[in-house]
Amino acid sequence: MTVRSFESLTRCVCPSAVTRTSATSTAIYPFAPDRAISPRTTLGDTIPLPDDIAIRLPMQRSLGTARQPAEGISPLLAREGHSRPRSLYIHMPFCTHKCHYCDFYSIVDTRDRQQAFTDRLVRELTTLAALAGPIDTIFVGGGTPSLLRPDLWRRLLAALDDHYDLAALRSGSAEFTVECNPETVTPELVSVLVEGGVNRISMGAQSFDRRHLQTLERRHDPDRLPLACQHIRAAGITRLSIDLISAVPGQSIDDWDRDLRTALALRTEHISAYTLTYESGTAMTARLHRGEFAKASDDLEADMYEHTVAVLRDAGLDRYEVSNYARPGAECRHNLAYWRQDFWLAAGPSASAHVAGWRWKNTPRLDEYLGTDDDGFAPICELEQPDPTRALMDRLMTGIRLREGVDAARAIRDATRIGKEQELRAAVHAAEKNAWLTASGDRWSLTDAGFLFADRVAADLIGALI
Numbered sequence: 320m321t322v323r324s325f326e327s328l329t330r331c332v333c334p335s336a337v338t339r340t341s342a343t344s345t346a347i348y349p350f351a352p353d354r355a356i357s358p359r360t361t362l363g364d365t366i367p368l369p370d371d372i373a374i375r376l377p378m379q380r381s382l383g384t385a386r387q388p389a390e391g392i393s394p395l396l397a398r399e400g401h402s403r404p405r406s407l408y409i410h411m412p413f414c415t416h417k418c419h420y421c422d423f424y425s426i427v428d429t430r431d432r433q434q435a436f437t438d439r440l441v442r443e444l445t446t447l448a449a450l451a452g453p454i455d456t457i458f459v460g461g462g463t464p465s466l467l468r469p470d471l472w473r474r475l476l477a478a479l480d481d482h483y484d485l486a487a488l489r490s491g492s493a494e495f496t497v498e499c500n501p502e503t504v505t506p507e508l509v510s511v512l513v514e515g516g517v518n519r520i521s522m523g524a525q526s527f528d529r530r531h532l533q534t535l536e537r538r539h540d541p542d543r544l545p546l547a548c549q550h551i552r553a554a555g556i557t558r559l560s561i562d563l564i565s566a567v568p569g570q571s572i573d574d575w576d577r578d579l580r581t582a583l584a585l586r587t588e589h590i591s592a593y594t595l596t597y598e599s600g601t602a603m604t605a606r607l608h609r610g611e612f613a614k615a616s617d618d619l620e621a622d623m624y625e626h627t628v629a630v631l632r633d634a635g636l637d638r639y640e641v642s643n644y645a646r647p648g649a650e651c652r653h654n655l656a657y658w659r660q661d662f663w664l665a666a667g668p669s670a671s672a673h674v675a676g677w678r679w680k681n682t683p684r685l686d687e688y689l690g691t692d693d694d695g696f697a698p699i700c701e702l703e704q705p706d707p708t709r710a711l712m713d714r715l716m717t718g719i720r721l722r723e724g725v726d727a728a729r730a731i732r733d734a735t736r737i738g739k740e741q742e743l744r745a746a747v748h749a750a751e752k753n754a755w756l757t758a759s760g761d762r763w764s765l766t767d768a769g770f771l772f773a774d775r776v777a778a779d780l781i782g783a784l785i
Contacts, residue, residue: 403450405662406653407454408664409667409670410461410668414461414466418536419536420536424683425461433468433471441474443695443697454484455487466503473514475515488516496520499551501523504551509553509556518558519558526541526567529541564593565620565627568615589651624770638722657717658721660710661673662675667697676704677703679701681697681699708737710733711737719780720765722765725764727761727762737784746779755772
């Protein structure tokens with residue numbers, strides 16, 4: 320999973336998305352390129368952009384007439400010496416079924432709009448290419464990207480090759496990830512992906528237990544997962560990540576242990592292990608409120624989290640982010656770009672981008688996305704201007720989730736500029752006293768105990784800046 324936006328970091332957060340990345344019961348920071356971060360511009364505000372370009376977000380729920388800031392950012396990059404984005408997120412919304420826990424934008428397409436979607440997506444990608452630098456990472460999330468027909472995948476991959484600098488991909492030094500579900504992986508699809516440069520697959524397993532898949536309203540057969548992995552490896556893709564969800568109602572530690580060990584038996588080099596979170600507006604949350612099941616206790620969630628760390632560490636997968644584990648060198652570089660606050664472009668409905676401090680989110684409505692074409696740009700529904708306080712908040716919130724932690728000297732320097740140095744130092748000291756944070760050398764990083772309180776630590780650091 321990716322942190323799909325800045326909302327899923329907004330997954331993207333891709334997802335990771337993100338978020339379903341909390342080690343405890345509630346994720347306070349949504350990640351992956353599909354969402355945006357407060358404070359955000361409100362509807363009706365007039366926003367000055369570089370070179371006197373202006374955007375006015377309309378005072379209605381439908382935002383199909385809002386204009387992209389991207390066209391004004393290109394001269395800003397040149398004028399202020401920013402490097403161009405080297406990461407690209409693409410969102411495909413199609414699913415065969417809406418899983419009950421999922422709050423990412425997805426639809427069951429009953430009107431066969433895959434062709435129209437691909438046509439529109441190619442136009443958007445062609446327009447955005449003028450902003451991009453040489454590409455280091457691409458992540459295609461959803462939705463279920465593996466639902467797109469192979470012939471349409473060929474067209475999309477050809478467009479990327481035509482309009483983007485993919486030299487690093489051709490040399491094998493770039494990362495190109497596609498999210499897949501087991502029931503949609505076929506030899507033909509994987510062959511097309513490999514021909515187009517895809518070298519990493521993120522597999523949405525969530526569980527290998529039919530009972531828990533049913534609770535989550537996941538409709539794939541767990542027995543298909545090994546076959547899907549076989550197709551992937553036979554095509555030459557060795558980089559495989561598997562998504563799992565813990566704290567599913569009725570799930571025991573033993574159940575969770577079996578899921579972890581089954582995933583490891585598939586020779587995966589990366590596992591994203593998320594604690595189930597109950598997002599507002601999802602069917603899962605409605606069922607919880609109706610009393611159809613009981614939520615896992617905080618103690619059980621914590622026990623499962625600690626068990627995850629131990630089992631995966633013993634298997635050679637180290638925790639490099641709150642919910643992500645990898646063999647050395649197999650970390651998801653695309654999600655690291657989100658967590659490190661690099662720049663990224665994003666295409667597709669609900670996808671969010673971050674360039675030179677500007678953040679924007681495409682409309683999360685397929686009809687609007689298909690029906691509005693502003694010289695290739697997609698209609699947007701959220702926009703955030705560069706702001707030094709928010710930029711520091713974002714860096715602390717995402718950076719503290721990483722094992723590598725936060726650049727302390729830079730954080731102090733930026734806090735000093737906004738008059739909050741002493742407050743931030745006090746928050747760091749308090750986290751140290753709780754043994755949640757280590758402030759040694761030039762980094763602030765979570766302790767093993769602190770990973771269980773990552774959201775709390777991040778909230779305290781951010782609170783110091785308010």
